[in-house]
Amino acid sequence: MDAPWDLTVVHTADLGPRRLREVRLLLDDAFVGDVDDTDLDHALGGLHVLARLDGALVGHAALVQRSLVAGGRPVRAGYVEAVAVAAAHRRRGLGSALMGVVExxxxxxHEAVFLGASDDGARLYRPRGWRVWSGPTGVVTPEGVRATPDDDGGVHVHDPAGALDVTTRLLCDWRCGDVW
Structure with a gap:
C-alpha cells in the first residue's frame, strides 16, 4: 500500500517565505513551547524533506552540513534538524519515511550523519541503525574547546559502515542557541 502523504525534497533557497512559515508553524505544533528562532535557523542552509497530506504540511526534516571532529579527526558530516510530525499524524510511519529520505x-x-535526540526521538532512530555517541561531547567556541556534558548521551550517529568510534570525543562547530 502506498503512503498517503507526498514527500518532496527542497533546498532552503527554494522554500520561499510561505513554506518557511509553514515549517515554523509545524515545529511550534510539534514541540509546543520548546522551539525558538534559533531552532529554525539551525535547519536552514541545506535540504528539507517535506511531507504533505491533502496539501497540508504534516511532516518535516532538514539535513544540513556541519563541521564535526570525532576522535581528533574531521568528519564530513550531515546533521539532522527540525524533525517534526504533526500530532494528528504520529505513529503512522511518517517519521520513518522522513528519516529514510534523509538517510x-x-x-x-556525507561520511556520517548526526543528530541530537530526546529520549522520545531516540525510539525512532535506534531501530533504524543510529548509534548513541557514548564519548564526551564538546563545542569549538571562539574562546576554545568547551565540554557539553548536558549533551553527552543525546547525540546519535548514522554511519552504516560503523567506521566511527563512538567512545571518542566528539566536537561540533559553534552556533547560537543549542550547539547540538
Missing part, C-alpha cells in the same frame, strides 16, 4: 540523501553526500 539516503546523507549517504550520498
Amino acid at each position: 539516503d540523501l546523507a549517504a550520498r553526500a
Whole structure:
C-alpha cells in the first residue's frame, strides 16, 4: 500500500517565505513551547524533506552540513534538524519515511550523519541503525574547546559502515542557541 502523504525534497533557497512559515508553524505544533528562532535557523542552509497530506504540511526534516571532529579527526558530516510530525499524524510511519529520505540523501553526500535526540526521538532512530555517541561531547567556541556534558548521551550517529568510534570525543562547530 502506498503512503498517503507526498514527500518532496527542497533546498532552503527554494522554500520561499510561505513554506518557511509553514515549517515554523509545524515545529511550534510539534514541540509546543520548546522551539525558538534559533531552532529554525539551525535547519536552514541545506535540504528539507517535506511531507504533505491533502496539501497540508504534516511532516518535516532538514539535513544540513556541519563541521564535526570525532576522535581528533574531521568528519564530513550531515546533521539532522527540525524533525517534526504533526500530532494528528504520529505513529503512522511518517517519521520513518522522513528519516529514510534523509538517510539516503546523507549517504550520498556525507561520511556520517548526526543528530541530537530526546529520549522520545531516540525510539525512532535506534531501530533504524543510529548509534548513541557514548564519548564526551564538546563545542569549538571562539574562546576554545568547551565540554557539553548536558549533551553527552543525546547525540546519535548514522554511519552504516560503523567506521566511527563512538567512545571518542566528539566536537561540533559553534552556533547560537543549542550547539547540538
